[in-house]
Amino acid sequence: MPTEIKIWEVTTGGSLNPVPNTQISLEEQLETWIEQDISIISSDYMVIGRQVTTDFGGVIDLLCLDSTGDIVVVELKRGKTAICSSRLTV
Structure with a gap:
């Protein structure tokens, strides 16, 4: 299983240039993309909260709901497992 992701840029001349790794928060950027388009994970989910503090x-x-009203918790982690979601039936 791959543990590293590399990105290349296609130039106007058609050659590939590696995009250097940056120290930006990939988790935060991924979270923003998923919040804006939850169908990246599932078209069955609706986002109801972001960075929700628990008791x-x-x-x-x-924090999401699915079409049956079950709570879905989405946790994003850097590393081998990028997205982890758990469904909770209340």
Whole structure:
């Protein structure tokens, strides 16, 4: 399983140039993209909160509902597993 992602830019001349790694928050950018278009994960989800603080002192990246009303917690992590979602039936 790959543990590194590389990105290349296609120039106007048609050659590939590697895009240098940056120190921007990839997790935050990914969170923004998913919040703006939740269908990246599932067309069945609706985002109802971002960076939601729990009663236990934790923070949920994205809090969603599915079409049946179940709560879906989406956690984004850098590394091998980029997206983790858990469905909670209340």
